[in-house]
């Protein structure tokens with residue numbers, strides 16, 4: 001009687017384990033077979049987080065640290081054996097990414113740029129930079145068409161987070177704006193993601 005009960009218990013346990021495993025595998029299969037979709041807003045927010053984090057890490061861990069050892073970030077860093085400006089890190093990184101031909105692009109831009117190549121390229125970008133300068137807490141987003149291709153663009157405000165941003169831009173000979181103040185929006189990070197036709 002006792003051994004029958006033990007066998008019964010063992011069978012029940014095996015059945016439960018097998019059942020749970022099967023349920024686990026089938027629900028895992030169902031999950032992996034589900035098409036995995038991310039909205040372009042989400043993709044842009046991930047990319048923006050990476051771009052911004054890289055600049056912050058470069059600024060704090062490299063520029064700020066080496067400044068105390070007498071090595072500075074300068075615009076003409078190659079000639080002056082100095083460090084590239086954080087803005088140049090973003091712009092140069094963006095150029096390298098563009099060369100990959102993925103259709104995905106990012107850059108720094110402004111409606112009052114130091115250099116014309118950092119001006120908005122389209123009305124959408126001009127409007128976006130204008131909107132985020134007044135409402136910097138959320139990106140300006142939308143779909144644009146270039147010829148036959150369709151893109152999603154997200155423009156994130158770029159703020160004067162330190163006095164160094166303000167001082168350098170206000171003093172730069174090329175800058176059309178000389179009255180930036182701390183926390184002002186100085187421009188934006190424009191992220192462009194190719195999207196397939198619906």
Ligand code: HEC
Pocket residue numbers: 073074075085087088091108109110112113114115118158159160161162164165166168169186187188
């Ligand atoms: C030492 C000078 C210097 C400092 C400090 C500096 N910038 Fe700039 N910034 C520049 C230069 C020069 C460019 C243009 C680089 C290029 O196009 O090659 C630029 C470009 C930009 C642009 C693109 C539009 C434009 O003006 O051409 C933005 C936006 C920008 N900087 C924001 C900032 C912010 C925000 C900070 C602080 C976190 C900052 N900058 C710190 C010199 C500086």
